[in-house]
């Protein structure tokens with residue numbers, strides 16, 4: 001349990017906690033000497049008062065002053081050391097933790113990422129890591145430093161007067177027991193509170209990202225209501241957490257502090273009976289006040305850490321999620337084969353016993369009604385997910401054994417929805433090849449019919465695009481995506497609706513660009529407009545997740561099956577035009 005605790009709050013690297021804890025412990029110990037010296041000052045003055053014949057030992061007082069002054073420097077160095085160790089460790093742990101987690105997320109299957117709410121992951125990256133940071137930079141050092149003083153004080157006081165020392169600390173175990181017994185309750189309330197925070201972040205993200213749809217469908221009331229509900233729930237969970245845990249902590253603190261009263265009672269009793277001298281009683285009074293402050297800090301920080309452990313657990317849960325397995329190099333050849341592939345995103349099968357083969361350097365078209373599984377097939381070739389039944393082979397080798405990153409290096413994809421990073425248009429094209437030169441970027445942009453519109457942008461290739469930058473039309477974005485693929489120059493090209501959103505004017509040009517992109521490549525293309533894939537080497541017709549037919553255009557037309565039906569429908573719709581009735 002304790003091992004888990006340190007493992008989790010240090011994001012899997014408990015050794016990093018040693019230095020901050022050690023430095024804080026030293027800092028805590030440094031605070032003890034001044035208390036002892038103050039007692040000495042008190043004792044020296046008291047001796048002179050109690051016995052008027054004894055002159056005040058000023059030399060001793062000056063010595064104490066000198067030691068205190070020197071000790072201030074030691075304490076300053078110790079505090080500085082503790083401060084720098086705790087803060088550097090905390091920021092280092094959270095920064096490297098965030099980077100490691102981001103790297104790890106990239107290696108997880110899209111299936112796993114899709115199952116998590118994006119707000120959840122954002123909260124984890126920002127909020128949960130901040131919680132870990134605060135635990136390491138504040139709560140843990142404060143706890144260690146606060147423990148040092150009472151422990152040493154207790155041991156020393158036991159030697160001076162054990163009855164008084166026991167009276168002072170007797171209630172302590174009970175208060176710690178109360179806090180310890182409340183662990184389960186705090187964890188339950190804390191989990192609900194964290195969940196409410198994650199839900200609020202998700203609803204807020206959904207509200208902001210979906211603003212266009214919300215406005216265009218006049219849904220502001222309904223979506224806002226969901227957001228409002230999430231915030232109200234967060235408020236309720238916060239009140240519940242504080243409202244229940246606050247009184248528990250207060251009871252524990254009051255019980256602990258009752259030791260002071262008990263000690264005063266015992267002291268008065270012993271003093272009256274002549275069993276205790278006045279200076280010792282005063283020493284206990286002096287230390288008693290100082291001891292309960294750090295002890296209260298210990299209790300409060302322990303409770304805070306318990307709550308923040310939930311954040312650390314959430315992070316570790318994702319860190320333990322296994323990336324897609326496979327270490328082999330990507331196969332050298334580019335033939336693709338599906339052998340009796342069955343695949344489901346969740347529980348319902350999307351592909352059922354799908355088998356086909358694609359020869360290297362050929363163009364294969366996937367056609368079929370919407371939802372028949374065309375995009376899924378391209379995603380499985382790129383191994384965004386692993387299949388549940390059957391095998392996907394590239395160059396006759398099962399891609400489950402191949403390192404996913406090495407496989408992706410051999411595949412270019414042009415998606416229907418293109419994502420632009422918040423960066424210049426140049427760097428957005430460079431995504432295809434990180435070290436591409438300006439000449440290469442311009443060459444790809446020209447091939448993909450991007451160059452002309454880029455030159456018309458305010459700062460040409462340096463124009464910021466993406467979130468908060470210059471917005472591009474759907475067709476322009478798609479051409480940027482083709483330029484990226486051209487730069488990547490991978491042997492397998494997967495095109496998803498590549499020309500769907502292009503205007504007629506440059507459609508022909510883009511088709512030329514695609515011809516450049518796909519020449520000498522193994523190409524799998526999804527095209528809803530059948531006339532664009534009439535020349536394909538193979539057409540695979542999908543229906544309801546199964547291969548209904550496959551062959552070349554003429555063969556499939558002659559079969560008079562699904563392909564023939566889709567073809568006829570498209571011929572018919574070619575003459576369609578919109579008119580007001």
Ligand SMILES: Nc1ncnc2c1ncn2[C@@H]1O[C@H](COP(=O)(O)OP(=O)(O)OP(=O)(O)O)[C@@H](O)[C@H]1O
Pocket residue numbers: 114345346350368369370371372373374375376377
């Ligand atoms: N990430 C996902 N999670 C769950 N189900 C999904 C996911 N992606 C697709 N599906 C479902 O899988 C089925 C096949 O989807 P797919 O996108 O492969 O079809 P498609 O033939 O490419 O359709 P379209 O032509 O409309 O793009 C659909 O029923 C779809 O709802």
